[in-house]
Amino acid sequence: MIPLSWYLIFAAALFSIGLFGVLARKNAVAILLGVELMLNAANINLLAFWRYRAPEGVAGQAFALIVFAVAAAEVAVGLALIISIYRRRKSVIADEMNLLKW
Amino acid sequence: MDVLPIIFVIAAAISLAAAVMVVTARNLVHAALWLILTLFGVAALYVLLEAGFFAVVQVVVYIGAIAILFIFAAMLTRRMMQDTGPQLHKAWPLAAVVAVLLFAGLMAILVSWPGMDSAKPALAEGADPLRQLGLALVSPDAYVVPFQLASVLLVAAMVGAIFVAREKNP
Numbered sequence: 556m557i558p559l560s561w562y563l564i565f566a567a568a569l570f571s572i573g574l575f576g577v578l579a580r581k582n583a584v585a586i587l588l589g590v591e592l593m594l595n596a597a598n599i600n601l602l603a604f605w606r607y608r609a610p611e612g613v614a615g616q617a618f619a620l621i622v623f624a625v626a627a628a629e630v631a632v633g634l635a636l637i638i639s640i641y642r643r644r645k646s647v648i649a650d651e652m653n654l655l656k657w
Numbered sequence: 658m659d660v661l662p663i664i665f666v667i668a669a670a671i672s673l674a675a676a677v678m679v680v681t682a683r684n685l686v687h688a689a690l691w692l693i694l695t696l697f698g699v700a701a702l703y704v705l706l707e708a709g710f711f712a713v714v715q716v717v718v719y720i721g722a723i724a725i726l727f728i729f730a731a732m733l734t735r736r737m738m739q740d741t742g743p744q745l746h747k748a749w750p751l752a753a754v755v756a757v758l759l760f761a762g763l764m765a766i767l768v769s770w771p772g773m774d775s776a777k778p779a780l781a782e783g784a785d786p787l788r789q790l791g792l793a794l795v796s797p798d799a800y801v802v803p804f805q806l807a808s809v810l811l812v813a814a815m816v817g818a819i820f821v822a823r824e825k826n827p
Contacts, residue, residue, distance in 0.1 A: 556659065556661075556662070556776055556777065557661055557662050557665050557705065557777070558773070558774045558775070558776065559772065559773060559774070559775050559777075560767065560773040560774055561662075561665060561669070562702065562706070563767050563773070564764070564767070565669045565672070565673070565702070567760055567763040567764065567767070568673055568760060569672065569673065569676055569695075569699075570759070570760075570763075571756040571757070571759050571760040571763075572673065572676040572677055572679075572680055572756070573676070573680070574752075574755065574756045574759060575680055575752050575753055575755075575756035576679065576680030578746075578749075578751075578752030578755060578756070579680070579745045579746050579748075579749035579752035579753070580680065580744065580745060580746070581744060581745065581746055582685060582744065584685055584727065584730050584731055584734060585680070585685060585688060585744065587727070588679055588680070588688055588689065588692055588727060589679075589680060591692060591719075591723065591727075592676055592679060592680075592692075592695065595695070595696065595699050595719075598699075598711075599699060599702060599703075602703060602706050602708050602711060603706060605708075606706045606707060606708065606777060607775055607776075607777055607778070608772070608775070610778055610780055610781075610784075610786070611781060611784070613786070613789050613790050613793040613799070613800075616708070616711070616786065616789075616790045617790065617793060617794065617799075617800045617803070617804075619708075619711060620711075620714075620790070620794070620804075620807075621803055621804075621807050623711075623714055623715075623718055624807040624808075624810060624811055625807070625810065626718075626719075626723065627718055627722065627723060627811065627814070628810050628811055628813075628814030629814075630723050630726055630727070631726065631814050631815065631817075631818040632814050632817050632818050632821070634726055634727070634729075634730040634818075634822075635817070635818035635819075635821040635822035636821055636822075637730060637734065638730060638733055638734065638822045639821050639822055641733070641734045642824075647734045650746075
């Protein structure tokens with residue numbers, strides 16, 4: 556029998572690893588990889604809480620499905636932005652994307 | 658001897674190890690491939706949660722679309738950072754400290770929560786969570802508006818991605 560805590564601890568660890576990736580990576584594509592890890596951790600939590608705490612409802616499942624759709628949209632727009640910036644500035648390093656800085 | 662906890666530990670360990678490789682791999686294509694392994698581990702956990710539909714969606718959407726998109730993006734933005742120079746910020750130890758602090762904080766909250774060790778309740782006799790979800794997504798009393806909004810969001814993201822990434826004609 557797997558207690559709920561295992562899922563929560565796993566999700567917390569995955570989220571922390573993703574956060575480290577977002578904060579420490581220089582490459583913008585790698586930052587988006589970290590964001591994907593964090594979204595997955597959130598989804599695990601949603602489904603684990605649904606299964607352990609409210610299996611008769613559908614709220615957790617519906618929420619997780621919306622997160623999937625948002626993740627797909629986020630990655631499509633994010634990568635399009637990165638490719639566009641790469642075309643103009645020949646760089647994918649997040650530090651060098653300072654067009655909007657003043 | 659229950660076999661499910663063993664499967665959980667194996668899947669979780671593979672996922673976390675692959676996730677560490679995702680954030681540390683020098684080559685971005687390798688990082689994207691490690692991400693695929695992480696996503697497979699998470700899909701296995703969905704199966705253990707008896708959310709088989711989400712395991713399939715995870716494989717189709719995340720591995721089939723998102724990870725492949727990452728590999729394309731890594732290849733289209735090559736040359737610049739490929740294998741040369743540090744991939745991590747100079748301040749990466751600070752980031753590691755923040756991540757560890759977040760993990761410790763989450764653990765502190767979780768251990769003080771009484772519901773931590775709740776066992777998995779059995780699904781009701783004859784219950785079909787997938788059927789319930791499908792009905793709820795199209796029922797006006799439940800989630801039809803968020804569901805339609807998600808579709809609109811996907812269309813908007815698709816149009817936006819094409820517009821932003823398009824080669825500009827002078």
